[in-house]
Amino acid sequence: GAGVSQSPSNKVTEKGKDVELRCDPISGHTALYWYRQSLGQGLEFLIYFQGNSAPDKSGLPSDRFSAERTGGSVSTLTIQRTQQEDSAVYLCASSLGVGEKLFFGSGTQLSVL
Amino acid sequence: AQRVTQPEKLLSVFKGAPVELKCNYSYSGSPELFWYVQYSRQRLQLLLRHISRESIKGFTADLNKGETSFHLKKPFAQEEDSAMYYCALSYSSASKIIFGSGTRLSIRP
Numbered sequence: 001g002a003g004v005s006q007s008p009s010n011k012v013t014e015k016g017k018d019v020e021l022r023c024d025p026i027s028g029h030t031a032l033y034w035y036r037q038s039l040g041q042g043l044e045f046l047i048y049f050q051g052n053s054a055p056d057k058s059g060l061p062s063d064r065f066s067a068e069r070t071g072g073s074v075s076t077l078t079i080q081r082t083q084q085e086d087s088a089v090y091l092c093a094s095s096l097g098v099g100e101k102l103f104f105g106s107g108t109q110l111s112v113l
Numbered sequence: 114a115q116r117v118t119q120p121e122k123l124l125s126v127f128k129g130a131p132v133e134l135k136c137n138y139s140y141s142g143s144p145e146l147f148w149y150v151q152y153s154r155q156r157l158q159l160l161l162r163h164i165s166r167e168s169i170k171g172f173t174a175d176l177n178k179g180e181t182s183f184h185l186k187k188p189f190a191q192e193e194d195s196a197m198y199y200c201a202l203s204y205s206s207a208s209k210i211i212f213g214s215g216t217r218l219s220i221r222p
Binding site for chain 2: 003031033035041042043044045048050056058059091093098099101102104105106
């Protein structure tokens with residue numbers, strides 16, 4: 001089976017535009033995470049979905065960021081009114097459950113001009 | 114607040130030398146700790162987790178609750194060990210996994 005799939009792999013946008021990043025987790029994985037990877041900052045936790053529980057949004061940096069997970073599978077991370085500081089690699093990961101091994105996607109490289 | 118600290122951004126050692134990548138955490142409960150690795154042009158992947166008490170690619174890590182550390186060690190570095198290494202923590206009450214800032218390991222021939 002396929003691993004975690006993210007699209008697009010690269011996204012270049014203009015400051016002020018909205019972007020949507022997509023993540024297809026491994027089938028059967030109930031947990032889904034979004035992280036932001038930038039130079040010098042490591043992996044910054046953004047949001048976590050676990051089954052039907054309310055998502056843990058504690059890592060979202062501002063109200064311009066939001067995420068959904070439809071039907072317990074595909075997730076979309078939306079960034080509204082993008083800023084240059086949003087430029088980073090956005091990583092999605094899924095796991096079978098709580099505290100289990102994470103399987104990462106290859107990421108979306110977002111560049112805000 | 115729960116935190117994972119990797120004090121070294123870059124660690125450079127010669128092939129055959131011992132390696133120790135430092136990781137300290139702050140959490141008062143019983144954490145689950147991991148090391149993840151990202152090789153050049155590959156996805157981030159799990160290297161090892163403390164509950165497994167296993168050795169992967171010659172690497173080991175011991176949880177020291179007294180020092181709140183989970184350092185990654187290998188007695189003899191190999192060139193293929195060059196990669197970015199991240200320490201990660203899961204705290205049982207909240208379940209999310211948080212990562213440190215990472216250490217880039219460079220093995221010199």
